[in-house]
Amino acid sequence: MKLRSLAVVIFRQLRRPTRPRRINLLLKGAAFLLFLWVFDLFLYSQIHSVPRPPKDLDGPFSTGCQDPKKAAASHPRENATFVMLARNSEIEHARQTIQNIEAQFNRWFNYPVVFLNNEEWSPEFIRVLNKTVSGKAIFDVIPQADWDYPDWINKDQARASIAKQEKLGVWNGGKESYHHMCRFYSGSFYNLAALSQFKYYWRLEPGVSYTCAITYDPFLAMSTHNKTYGFTTALWEEPNTCPSLFRAVDDFRIANLIPSTPSWNSMIVVPTWDPFPIRWFKGRYLQSPHHSSSGSKWNLCHYWSNFEIADLDFFRSEAYQSLFKHLDRKGGFYTERWGDAPVHSLAVHLLLPPEKLHHFSDFGYFHEPFWQCPGNAPGKQMRESEVLGKWEDGERNDLTQETEGAIGCRCQCFASNPKLRRNNRGICLGIMQASQAFHRPSWWEIWRGKWPYSINIPG
Ligand SMILES: Nc1nc2c(ncn2[C@@H]2O[C@H](COP(=O)(O)OP(=O)(O)OP(=O)(O)O)[C@@H](O)[C@H]2O)c(=O)[nH]1
Ligand SMILES: *[C@@H]1O[C@H](CO)[C@@H](O)[C@H](O)[C@H]1NC(C)=O
Ligand SMILES: *[C@@H]1O[C@H](CO)[C@@H](O)[C@H](O)[C@H]1NC(C)=O
Ligand SMILES: *[C@@H]1O[C@H](CO)[C@@H](O)[C@H](O)[C@H]1NC(C)=O
Ligand SMILES: [Mg+2]
Numbered sequence: 001m002k003l004r005s006l007a008v009v010i011f012r013q014l015r016r017p018t019r020p021r022r023i024n025l026l027l028k029g030a031a032f033l034l035f036l037w038v039f040d041l042f043l044y045s046q047i048h049s050v051p052r053p054p055k056d057l058d059g060p061f062s063t064g065c066q067d068p069k070k071a072a073a074s075h076p077r078e079n080a081t082f083v084m085l086a087r088n089s090e091i092e093h094a095r096q097t098i099q100n101i102e103a104q105f106n107r108w109f110n111y112p113v114v115f116l117n118n119e120e121w122s123p124e125f126i127r128v129l130n131k132t133v134s135g136k137a138i139f140d141v142i143p144q145a146d147w148d149y150p151d152w153i154n155k156d157q158a159r160a161s162i163a164k165q166e167k168l169g170v171w172n173g174g175k176e177s178y179h180h181m182c183r184f185y186s187g188s189f190y191n192l193a194a195l196s197q198f199k200y201y202w203r204l205e206p207g208v209s210y211t212c213a214i215t216y217d218p219f220l221a222m223s224t225h226n227k228t229y230g231f232t233t234a235l236w237e238e239p240n241t242c243p244s245l246f247r248a249v250d251d252f253r254i255a256n257l258i259p260s261t262p263s264w265n266s267m268i269v270v271p272t273w274d275p276f277p278i279r280w281f282k283g284r285y286l287q288s289p290h291h292s293s294s295g296s297k298w299n300l301c302h303y304w305s306n307f308e309i310a311d312l313d314f315f316r317s318e319a320y321q322s323l324f325k326h327l328d329r330k331g332g333f334y335t336e337r338w339g340d341a342p343v344h345s346l347a348v349h350l351l352l353p354p355e356k357l358h359h360f361s362d363f364g365y366f367h368e369p370f371w372q373c374p375g376n377a378p379g380k381q382m383r384e385s386e387v388l389g390k391w392e393d394g395e396r397n398d399l400t401q402e403t404e405g406a407i408g409c410r411c412q413c414f415a416s417n418p419k420l421r422r423n424n425r426g427i428c429l430g431i432m433q434a435s436q437a438f439h440r441p442s443w444w445e446i447w448r449g450k451w452p453y454s455i456n457i458p459g
Helices: 004-016 019-045 068-073 088-109 122-134 155-168 176-187 218-224 246-253 276-286 311-318 317-329 340-351 427-432 443-447
Strands: 080-085 113-119 137-141 202-206 230-231 233-235 301-303 308-311 356-361 365-367 371-372
Touching: 004 218, 004 308, 019 276, 080 088, 088 202, 088 301, 113 122, 113 365, 122 137, 122 276, 155 176, 176 317, 176 340, 202 218, 246 317, 246 340, 301 340, 301 427, 308 311, 308 365, 317 340, 356 371
Parallel strands: 080 113, 080 202, 113 137, 230 356
Antiparallel strands: 202 308, 230 308, 233 301, 365 371
8 A cells, every 4th residue: 555655656756747857857867968978079089189299200301402422422322122013014104104213313323123013024024124224123023822812711702802892883992903912012022032132112103203303312311210111192091992991900909909109099080979889889889981899980091102112121020910910811902902001001000109100291202193292492403413404494484493491302293383282182191190290280270271281391
């Protein structure tokens, strides 16, 4: 009886609470959830923050021109080589690129070039390219095993997956050889016998061009500045080429107890508006593209690997090789179309401290369809130099004129506006340089889309 009347009282209370009370309860609940959400947002941003270093950790190696003959004579050649992967059919583009790098740099420094192919070189390619290189030209053929499916993978499934990527319109996803190429550049080029004698390499591709003179030795500069990985261009990766790559790399990070550093954090989208339970659900349960298992999201930024000047010993390190093995086991080089560019980029941001990365902002570089151009440093063009040849503003005066704040040597870039520094947005570059940058763009500049050209160099 007593119990029953108590139940009735409670029931009445629940059924017909006074209005203000119900609203009160709701408001309290909402305020609490809002507090949790804001707190989680704050915590997430703190954990993934990219603190400002006490000073800029990277800057151009050189500003304007110097005497390249003196630079070459002042120091023995570094333990370094160019590397160009090419097909016999690309002979004309390969020749143009070698001719271009010889004219802009290598005629003074005479570094060797290792040409790599997955097939035998045609005598014509060897004849033409051997005579175009001023240093030694080495024509190497990649061992079959390094340009193939790993033996534990089911080839029929892999081929079916490649065919599916073709249908879905994944960028280069339908070409079997492109998958082999990406896996080769991710996991084995640095172990080739032809490269084992070298420490640094400079990657070239048929068809790229350098649009400024390079009058110092970048390999030597890498060494004296203690740099490991150099790049020119940073962009967003095509999302459908690598939905599960970031999770695979982050799983490796967690399994190996690698702390998330400022450099790693700069690859992660902050802030996220997803509260913790949703992040968790997306990461662990939905396995959403580009999310880690804990639900943090990759910003898809990566360095373009068609240009690289880097230390091969980094790629040969135990840490990098075990990361590659882990990725290879996941099968994503075939079930998806993981590129070597995002693999290298995530690896250097995971395994290297920020001061080891270098933006070659003083290089003019073009790979279809994007370019960067540092412009010509005022008063530093050595216009009368005998070694470099006389330099006058060309007919297209606008392309060669000296510009305030510019750092290049004798650049001839593509823009009709001499102040334009690149034809792609500098957002990813700015994001990826954050852990190195004491000088950062203001919120106002970021909001207006005005990113600097490089750290402390106006855009
Ligand atoms: N020998 C050989 N080289 C290849 C093959 N596929 C690609 N490559 C090389 O791999 C590099 C990249 O291939 P590209 O065709 O230039 O690819 P892309 O569309 O320009 O893409 P990225 O340069 O990677 O941005 C170039 O150096 C090519 O010569 C192949 O089947 N055989
Ligand atoms: C390239 O040319 C040099 C000099 O003419 C010659 O000694 C060398 O054997 C050639 N290399 C190849 C691979 O043909
Ligand atoms: C060049 O570098 C490689 C890799 O670090 C090393 O094995 C080799 O001994 C070096 N060669 C010279 C001449 O220093
Ligand atoms: C590079 O590293 C060496 C040895 O660790 C150090 O002595 C030198 O000062 C460093 N150079 C620069 C430019 O940081
Ligand atoms: Mg290319």
